[in-house]
Amino acid sequence: MLIAQISDTHILAPTADHPSVELRADCLRQCVAEINAQQPDAVIFTGDTVQTAQVEEYEYLRELLAPLEAPLYVVPGNRDDKRVLQAVLLPNGPLSNVPLSNIHKGNANLPDNVDSLQYVVDEHAVRLIAIDSTAVGERKGVFGSERQSWLETVLSEKPRQPTILFIHHPPFDVGDHYIGGYRRQEDADALADIVQRHPQVKALLCGHVHRLIDRAWAGSRAVVMPSVAVDLRKDVEEATAKNRPIYMLHQLSDGSDLSSEARIVSG
Numbered sequence: 001m002l003i004a005q006i007s008d009t010h011i012l013a014p015t016a017d018h019p020s021v022e023l024r025a026d027c028l029r030q031c032v033a034e035i036n037a038q039q040p041d042a043v044i045f046t047g048d049t050v051q052t053a054q055v056e057e058y059e060y061l062r063e064l065l066a067p068l069e070a071p072l073y074v075v076p077g078n079r080d081d082k083r084v085l086q087a088v089l090l091p092n093g094p095l096s097n098v099p100l101s102n103i104h105k106g107n108a109n110l111p112d113n114v115d116s117l118q119y120v121v122d123e124h125a126v127r128l129i130a131i132d133s134t135a136v137g138e139r140k141g142v143f144g145s146e147r148q149s150w151l152e153t154v155l156s157e158k159p160r161q162p163t164i165l166f167i168h169h170p171p172f173d174v175g176d177h178y179i180g181g182y183r184r185q186e187d188a189d190a191l192a193d194i195v196q197r198h199p200q201v202k203a204l205l206c207g208h209v210h211r212l213i214d215r216a217w218a219g220s221r222a223v224v225m226p227s228v229a230v231d232l233r234k235d236v237e238e239a240t241a242k243n244r245p246i247y248m249l250h251q252l253s254d255g256s257d258l259s260s261e262a263r264i265v266s267g
């Protein structure tokens, strides 16, 4: 199974007074085109889709994502507003006057006033589990007891099914750049503990810190991708990337480990 990942696009409204309006839109546009050429089975989007959670930003985001051919699965980042995200992006959301039939809600029974936008996708060879690490007004990660028991329950349902988790906030420190990223350290520890006890989890894919990290974690593996927005990414060798946006391709085959590749969009 081939999974493409995008993250931290921080899309701005076309009318915003900001120098990066077109730059960020272009980064996403180019990633979408290249991802279509790769024909992945699924695309995951690990949050911070827009900059300030305004409706106009989400409408622009929807327009930029519309050409995507593979099914898209989104988790919110701390910059997202879950309600607006759903309202604008979901096929039957109240603001969805442009049909986007390939954006999946995952769980059709989510209430409108959803506290946690998390869901399981069982329609591919690899099981995908979207985990919400956001809370209103909170910049740091949150993974409280309700979310913990939900994850425990869904992982216990299919203990032999290769599974990939995706979430916005990495549940571990990243050098000096990202320390104590969860509001409560117990939340991050709980996530590691759950994954440790469910060896079918092949990887946790994250965003948020805008840099590339690939490491062992909780008896499994964690991959953090750079921001798609080139003006916000960190530690990318610009001599190589030349300001081109980066997306990730993750390949998982039967009996093998996940192979992940940061792909620089060709100029």
Ligand SMILES: [Fe+2]
Binding pocket: 008, 010, 048, 077, 208, 209, 210, 227
């Ligand atoms: Fe971000």
